[in-house]
Amino acid sequence: MKVHVNSRICAGFGICLGIAPEIFELHDDGYAVVRVSEVKPEDEDAMRRAVSQCPAQAISLSEASSQ
Secondary structure (H helix, E strand, C coil), rough: CEEECCEEEEEEEHHHHHHHHCCEECCCCCCEEECCCCCHHHHHHHHHHHHHHHHCEEEEEEEECCC
């Protein structure tokens, strides 16, 4: 699973960072960025929570490529 933050709509609330600090960090400009290329299976529930709790709806998930 991959996680993406749409930098055009991220408002820098930081809720994702509170849910999964090992996955997200705040960039110098105050907006969230993803720290990992792929989410580990044990972190998938936290990612779904981050998606559902993002006030700006800036986070999305996609399935990892099987190649």
